[in-house]
Amino acid sequence: MHSEAQPFVDDETCPELKFRVTGMDCGSCAAKVENAMARLPGFVEAAVSVPLQTMTLRHDGRIEPAAVMRQVRALGFCAELADRQDAERPPAKAAQAWSLRAGPALACGLALAVAYGIGRMFPQAQEIALILSLLVGLVPVAGRAFAAARTGSPFSIELLMTIAAVGAVLIGATEEAAAVVFLFLIGEMLEGVAAGRARQSIGALTGLVPDxxxxxxxxxxxxxxxxxxxxxxxxxxxxxxxxxxxxxxxxxxxxxxxxxxxxxxxxxxxxxxxxxxxxxxxxxxxxxxxxxxxxxDNTIARIVRLVEEAQESKAPTARFIDRFARIYTPFIVGIAALVAVLPPLVFGGAWDVWVYRGLALLLIGCPCALVISTPAAIAAGLATGARRGLLVKGGAVLEALCKLDYVAFDKTGTLTRGRPVITDIVPLAGHKPAAILSRAAALEAGSSHPFARAVLDAAAAEGVPVPPAVDARALAGEGVEARLGGERLFLGSLRAGAARAALSQSALGEASRLNDAGKTVSVLMAGERAIGLLALRDEPRPDAREGLANLKALGVETIMLTGDHARTAQAIGGGLGIAVKAELMPQDKLEAVRAAQRNGRHVGVVGDGINDAPALAAADIGIAMGGGTDVALETADAAVLHGRVGDVAQLIALSRAVMRNIHVNIGVALGLKAVFLVTTIAGVTGLWPAILADTGATVLVTANAMRLLRWRGG
Missing domain, CATH: 2.70.150.10 (Calcium-transporting ATPase, cytoplasmic transduction domain A)
Structure with missing residues (x-):
């Protein structure tokens, strides 16, 4: 954010200060820090990261680090100057959040226990003892409230809490006021620990790499x-x-x-x-x-970096709730004021009764639970996905994934392994398959051609010997020949083999059958006799059929869009049970995506190559397969790092689980507030239930969001 009061400064030349800021639980905490920074002379821009627990501050040279740390600490957070390496370390663990919040809560609880003890022994001193115990907890809360109000965040939960506690003392509800402050501090402590769990689950990934x-x-x-x-x-x-x-x-x-x-x-x-x-x-x-x-730059570091960046990107639901909260909080303050003064002024109600109810409404109306309901679930969902190799670039993407009803797959390297393998060995003239494979491997030894790699891999898998060949030479456009044990061998295309010697009808029939299955066929010849056929094809990934079936079970239609030959594509697609469009150029894939979108479909595209980049960018959600090109990974909105087709269904299932969680959280937050709003105005409930409605709801929605950390797949 930028301060409008500052003169124009060239952002590119501004000095930067980096700070480690711990104790922030949600976006409203970050907003308080940003608002406070904007009040400093010389401020240009502040980037506050809740997941990373950091702040990068750009200024015109007039800001001193000590002033920044004083301002941040006044808001109740810990701040220390950090260099770039410190700022890139994993964020604070839940235990650190516990220690930051535990001190005031434990001090207030101890003071409250002492006050009750004094009251039992000296009843006449109980009121003073309770006020003193109240001050132990309220003074730091009030200090944060006034610091936030002074720096541009007037409607904070701390200010509402302070007004409610002071007002309760003034109308004689001192015992309730002291207990409410204690419960508020306990709730803050639990919120900090719960919110830290998602950060800890990501930070723990970095510990997997040995030192x-x-x-x-x-x-x-x-x-x-x-x-x-x-x-x-x-x-x-x-x-x-x-x-x-x-x-x-x-x-x-x-x-x-x-x-x-x-x-x-x-x-x-x-x-x-x-x-x-x-x-x-x-x-x-x-x-x-x-x-x-x-x-x-290893896989773990990339996961951590991408997820931390993703957590900074708000989902549409989170942005809406933030806007709603900015209107909702002042509205609730106004309602509470009206409840406190209108009945006594207009209807002759008792001032102490209606002021008490107005103070309770202040606590009920705090939007903390509502504000944290979405980002907590998004953060947990991103963390869970990252641990399974499912990378999502932001809350908006995670939310949009649940709407996909049409997913287009590239073939090579996406539905298939991306490298050919030997699928068939057809012996001719009485030879055995192992002998054919052994001779073919001898011819291809030392070559890096994909066909050679497939032959050598098959020989290694079958454990057949690879004898040394001599006088080996490649024949451009035909194949390779060499001498083995006094025999001249040739391995190459059917056309080149037929030019050397006529092939039998049975051999040609087998070759035709294999070609119809989308396989490339080579012939092995010894002298002028064909002794075997080898068929090769880029085979589907082991989980491709199951992964596509899982998408169908989620109600998602699938199609293969490929530039490969129609015969090969249809053979692969038929085996997997997926519709096929073949022989497509990159612009054809792009047009196929746009045509589906014009028909009202929410389209996802899954690919791994440069030729997939236009379609990935045009799709509602682009998903890059692991091991793909950097262009695909950068263009895509999400990535399945481990190359499993089934992970695409897992991405959608995770998104739907997150959205269900968010809807439950919003229902809990608003439902509890609605119930206690009515019961408070009716005089059924008071300050104790009010603080439980606020802090309790916040803890409930955070704990519910943390359940996503245990998600094991849909």
């Missing part, structure tokens, strides 16, 4: 700080070790426990060429891996 990595150099492993790991570095990972960086396995096979990052309960066996994530655990085997990212 030390084993760097291998010239065959010797030596420990180094994990923060010093750079891309290209070779790391040794022993059984039981946490992996210190994102990377690719170069040697060794091990079962990787990815539960801390992905939520998967069963370890995944990985070997050379497979990607591994920082924070996961190597349960067996010794691995050598090549780091692909710095510590600051």
């Amino acid at each position: 030390v990595a084993l760097m291998e150099e010239k065959g010797v492993a030596q420990p180094i700080p994990a923060a010093r790991v750079v891309p290209g570095m070779i790391l040794l990972v022993r059984p039981g070790d946490r992996i210190a960086a994102d990377g690719d396995i170069v040697d060794g096979v091990g079962a990787i426990d990815e539960a801390p990052v992905t939520g998967e309960s069963v370890p995944r066996r990985k070997g050379p060429g497979d990607a591994v994530f920082a924070g996961t655990i190597n349960t067996d085997g010794v691995l050598r891996m090549r780091a692909t990212s710095r510590a600051a």
Whole structure:
């Protein structure tokens, strides 16, 4: 926010001050801090982050850090100057929020207990003892109230609490006033702890990455700080070790426990060429891996950074409630004043009775529970999604996900693995499949071509030997040939094979059948005889069919939009049970998305490549698949980091769970206030129920939102 009273200052050249500000629970806390900063001479801009518990202040050079810290501390928060690294550390844990709030509550509770004890022994001194105990809790609250009012936040809960407590003393309800202040402080303490749990669940992710990595150099492993790991570095990972960086396995096979990052309960066996994530655990085997990212850019760090940024983006519901609260609070203050003075002035009611009821209304009317109902649920939902590898870029996106009823998928790398695999080996002339695969692997050894990689992976999976071939050479547009054991071998396209020797009708029939299934067929020849066919295709991801079925169960229609050949696309789509549009250019995908939107559909697009970026941007929600290009990840609104098709359904299910939670929270907040509003005016309830209606509702909605941290999937 900017102060209109300040002269024009070039924002790009303004000095910055960074502070760690702890004790903030919701957006209203941040608003108080921002309003207070705007009153400082030289203020230009303040960015206050509740999730990060930080503030970045831009000024014209006249602001001193000491003045900032005094202003923030007057509002009841802790502030200390921080450098950039401090500001990027995980936010305060729930225990820190407890200690910040616990002192005043415990002091007030102890003073109240002493006052009751004095009253039992010396009844004539009870009133004074209760007033003194009241002051123990009320003085810090009143100080915060006046500091907030002085710095641009007049209608704070602290001010309403102060007016209600002082008014209660003046009409002789001292005992209730003291108890209400104590309950208010207890409620604040519980709110702080509950609100800190979502921050703690994100901050705990950073603890998954070990502090030390084993760097291998010239065959010797030596420990180094994990923060010093750079891309290209070779790391040794022993059984039981946490992996210190994102990377690719170069040697060794091990079962990787990815539960801390992905939520998967069963370890995944990985070997050379497979990607591994920082924070996961190597349960067996010794691995050598090549780091692909710095510590600051690994999967865990990216999750934390994106979620913290997302929590700053308010959902439409949260923005509406903030606007509503700015009108609602002054309105309630006005109603409370009318309740206190109109009945005595107009109808001759008793002043003490109606002033008491007006004071109770002040407490009932506080919008804390309403204001925190949405951001608490959004923060918990974002944190829960992040722990499962579901990244959502803001509350608005999380809210919009629940409306999706039409999801378009790219094929390659999204519904499929993104790399071809050998699907069929057809022996000819009496040869065995293992012998065909062994010879094909000998021809392809040393090549990095996708087909060669598929052949070598299949040979490794089947455990067949790969004998050394000689005189190997690639034939442009045809295939590869080499000599093996005195025999000349050729592996290549059917056309090139047929040019060398006529293929039998049975071989051509098999090749046609495989082509109709969307597979690419190569022929292996020994001399002038065809001895086998190898078929290759980019196969669907293991969970693709189930993931699409889960979307259907949620009432979401799906379609595949791909630039691939129609025959291949139809073969994949038919197996998965999804409608297909094939041979599309990027602009064709974009038009397909817009056509669905013109028909009133809420469209999501799932993709992983540069050619998906226009459609991702045009969709109501763009979802990038994990392992995709940076362009796709930056363009998309959400990302499923671990490449599971089923995670798209999980994103929508999480969004719907969050929105249900928000609706319950708003119902609880408004319902309790409505009930106690009526009962207070009717004289059935008083100050005690009033504070319970406010603080109790705030704790209830926060606790309900925190239930989302235990969400296990829809």
